[in-house]
Each structure stands twice: as C-alpha cells, then as structure tokens.
Amino acid sequence: MPSPADALPILDVDGLSVRLGKMDQNIVDNVSFTLAPGQTLCVVGESGCGKSLTALALMGLLQSPPLSISGGTARLGGEDLLSMQPADFREIRGGRMAMIFQEPMTSLNPGLRIGEQIAESVRRHKGVSRAAARNRALEMLRRVRIPAPEKRLDEYPHQLSGGMRQRAMIAMALANDPELLIADEPTTALDVTIQAQILDLMRVLQSETGAAMIMITHDLGVVAEMADKVAVMYGGHIVEAGSVERIFTDPQHPYTIGLMSSMPSLGRRQDRLVTVPGVVPQPGAMPKGCRFATRCPFRTEACETVPVLRPCGEGHEVACIHAPLENLAARDLRETGT
Structure with a gap:
C-alpha cells in the first residue's frame, strides 16, 4: 500500500497570494505546497505571519473587501478553488473540505442545539432526511468520544465544556467525510490535558478517514507530534519547508x-529563554x-x-x-x- 508521500496530491497550492486593500505588497505572498491523502502539513510561525489568512483563502472565507486573492491557484482534486463561483464553493465547503476553528464558542451557533448544527451540515451536503441526519450527528458525537452523546445531542453550546465543544466542532467537520481538513489552532484555548486528548482524537479519526490535514499552529510540540510535513511562515512567505524530521534536525532558515x-525545555533551566x-x-x-x-x-x-x-x-x-x-x-x- 503506498504511503501518503507517494500518493497523488489531493491539494496543490501554487503561488497563492492575498492582498489587503490597495497595498502594493501582498500580505500572503507566493505560497506553494502540495498535500497527499492521509498526510498532515503543519504550518507554523508567529501571530501575523499569514497562517490563518492562507487557510481562510483556501476555504473561500476571506472578508472581501478589504481582502482579496491577488494571484495563484489552489486545486482540490484538480478543481481550482480560487476561480470558483461562490455557489460552487458552497457545495465543496463543508463537504469535500472542512475547517475546525480555534474557538468553538464563537464558531458554533449559540441558539441551536449541537445535534441540529451537525445534522444541518449533513442534510446540506448529503441530501438525506432529518432522521438520517440526526442519526449521523449522534454517530459522530460517539466517534469523537463525547460522554452521553444522546444527551449532548440536544444541548446548546453553552452547556458543554470547552473540550466537548471542540469535539463537537470536529464531529461537524468530519460528518461529511471531507477529503481535506483544515485545523486552525484547534487546541489553543484548551488546558494541556484536553489538548493531548484532542490531538490524539484527530490523529485517530484522520487515520480512519484518510483525509489530508493542514494544521495551523505556533506550538512546535504539536508540530513534532502531528506533522508529516512542515511549512514555516514569516511575513506572508513560506521561508522553509520539508519533512518534520528535516526541519527539526537540520533547520536552515x-x-x-x-x-x-x-x-x-524540561528540567532545571540554566539560562534565559532565547527570543x-x-x-x-x-x-x-x-x-x-x-x-x-x-x-x-x-x-x-x-x-x-x-x-x-x-x-x-x-x-x-x-x-x-x-x-x-x-x-x-x-x-x-x-x-x-x-
């Protein structure tokens, strides 16, 4: 069976650039990478380096104006996402590609029950009945290991803990078996123990579904644990890219x-942290x-x-x-x- 690195890319990004208003410089500039099924790319860098903007551009979620795509292509299974009409993009977003956001409390609808929000996505993309969509929502809550899923199905986001809300977001993102999953700082707002559980859950679900994943993070510990490939961003550019082994053992930028x-580092600290x-x-x-x-x-x-x-x-x-x-x-x- 071929490894993810040997498979044909599911996502091929070439020269992606994003501009703010009438600025002369692109704020995301000439970003290129490929991603195969089952492979995880971690995009790492300081806040403001362009990680999240790259993800939003791929998802067709840039706020335009003032943001706009100023160049490049991004092909999902051969289809150029950046040239799609909004109606066509809506057919793909949430179906063939999905995103997990950093803060689930601002991403989930506070006025809808968890089960309704997951089922709505399933009905939109699968065209199934309300009952079938609700059963799929329950199945996904079980898959993401939410305790008492039958009860949580009819609860509102504020009734769930932060970790359970993030699991619900993962359930919603994976409900339609996407080919590509983008996770934008999915564990930042969680405590360390819950972070480890969420990362383990994402790794297991990815291995079960074979989805490609882009994980955006500033945490190099997450990179070491999750990545097959790494792209280091600075000032809207990818300044270094390669396998996780190469980046960690022989960084060159x-x-x-x-x-x-x-x-x-763990243990007794002898010197001040390097900045x-x-x-x-x-x-x-x-x-x-x-x-x-x-x-x-x-x-x-x-x-x-x-x-x-x-x-x-x-x-x-x-x-x-x-x-x-x-x-x-x-x-x-x-x-x-x-």
Missing part, C-alpha cells in the same frame, strides 16, 4: 532556528528583499534580493541566500581566523 531555540529579536513588520511596510532581514543576525546587502524556496537537501527547501548555514559559519571562521 535563521527564523526557523530562532523558533527552535525559543522552545522551553527572536525585533517584531514582525506591519503589512505594507515589509523590508525590501527578505522580509526577515531586519531581525536576522546574518543579514548582508545581498538580502535586499527577494529569496525563493530552493532545495537544501532531500525533501527540504529554504528561502535564504545564505543557506546552508554551515557554510556561512565556516566562512566566518576563516575570515576571523579563529
């Missing part, structure tokens, strides 16, 4: 190295060339050229003119004579 170094100096530039005020240049310890005049993703080992790409950084370190040693 200075920003990725900064993120790795800022992770707290990435500076702040993310505001949209429309990105530096010329490399958008990380103002915060990079390796910057040179050559960084005024926009870097593109290029191979840096098997299954590993980086957008830095200085990579591989081992060569840069060796050069500095030669120049200083140390």
Whole structure:
C-alpha cells in the first residue's frame, strides 16, 4: 500500500497570494505546497505571519473587501478553488473540505442545539432526511468520544465544556467525510490535558478517514507530534519547508532556528529563554528583499534580493541566500581566523 508521500496530491497550492486593500505588497505572498491523502502539513510561525489568512483563502472565507486573492491557484482534486463561483464553493465547503476553528464558542451557533448544527451540515451536503441526519450527528458525537452523546445531542453550546465543544466542532467537520481538513489552532484555548486528548482524537479519526490535514499552529510540540510535513511562515512567505524530521534536525532558515531555540525545555533551566529579536513588520511596510532581514543576525546587502524556496537537501527547501548555514559559519571562521 503506498504511503501518503507517494500518493497523488489531493491539494496543490501554487503561488497563492492575498492582498489587503490597495497595498502594493501582498500580505500572503507566493505560497506553494502540495498535500497527499492521509498526510498532515503543519504550518507554523508567529501571530501575523499569514497562517490563518492562507487557510481562510483556501476555504473561500476571506472578508472581501478589504481582502482579496491577488494571484495563484489552489486545486482540490484538480478543481481550482480560487476561480470558483461562490455557489460552487458552497457545495465543496463543508463537504469535500472542512475547517475546525480555534474557538468553538464563537464558531458554533449559540441558539441551536449541537445535534441540529451537525445534522444541518449533513442534510446540506448529503441530501438525506432529518432522521438520517440526526442519526449521523449522534454517530459522530460517539466517534469523537463525547460522554452521553444522546444527551449532548440536544444541548446548546453553552452547556458543554470547552473540550466537548471542540469535539463537537470536529464531529461537524468530519460528518461529511471531507477529503481535506483544515485545523486552525484547534487546541489553543484548551488546558494541556484536553489538548493531548484532542490531538490524539484527530490523529485517530484522520487515520480512519484518510483525509489530508493542514494544521495551523505556533506550538512546535504539536508540530513534532502531528506533522508529516512542515511549512514555516514569516511575513506572508513560506521561508522553509520539508519533512518534520528535516526541519527539526537540520533547520536552515535563521527564523526557523530562532523558533527552535525559543522552545522551553524540561528540567532545571540554566539560562534565559532565547527570543527572536525585533517584531514582525506591519503589512505594507515589509523590508525590501527578505522580509526577515531586519531581525536576522546574518543579514548582508545581498538580502535586499527577494529569496525563493530552493532545495537544501532531500525533501527540504529554504528561502535564504545564505543557506546552508554551515557554510556561512565556516566562512566566518576563516575570515576571523579563529
């Protein structure tokens, strides 16, 4: 049986760009990646780097105006999502592709029972009877391991705990067996124990359904646990991409190295946590060339050229003119004579 990496891509994103109003610069710029069935891509980076905007663009949920797609394609099973008419997109969204949002309390309708909200999605995309849709909703609540699902089916969102609301969101997203699942920070608002349960649940359900998954997160622990592939974003660009093993064992972009170094470790702390100096530039005020240049310890005049993703080992790409950084370190040693 072929591995997910060997399968044909279910999602092929090429040059996706998003613009805010009449700004000259794209706030998401030239984002490209592929995703095979059963594969998980974790998109990681600081707040404001473009992770969620990329997801909303793929789901056709950008607030337009002021946001708009300014370039690129995104093909789900060969169909270009970005050129679809809104009515056609509604047939796909919630059916072939679905999204789990960060805060379920603001995503669920507070005036509808949990079972009604799941059943509504099933009826919309499957065209089944009310009774069949309700049975499917009950089945999904059981699958996501909500206690007493028969009772929870007729309860309102405010009657459920945060963890149960997130499970209900997962049930709704998977009710129509989507080919692609996008999860935007699905465990951020939950305590550590519930986070672990939700991640385990998502991993099991994904293995059962074979869905491809994009998980958006800033938590490198989640990345290590869930990812097959990783895309590191900064300033609307993907600055490094590759297998989870390559990214964690041999990071090559200075920003990725900064993120790795800022992770707290277990045990007795000897030194202060490492931080990435500076702040993310505001949209429309990105530096010329490399958008990380103002915060990079390796910057040179050559960084005024926009870097593109290029191979840096098997299954590993980086957008830095200085990579591989081992060569840069060796050069500095030669120049200083140390």
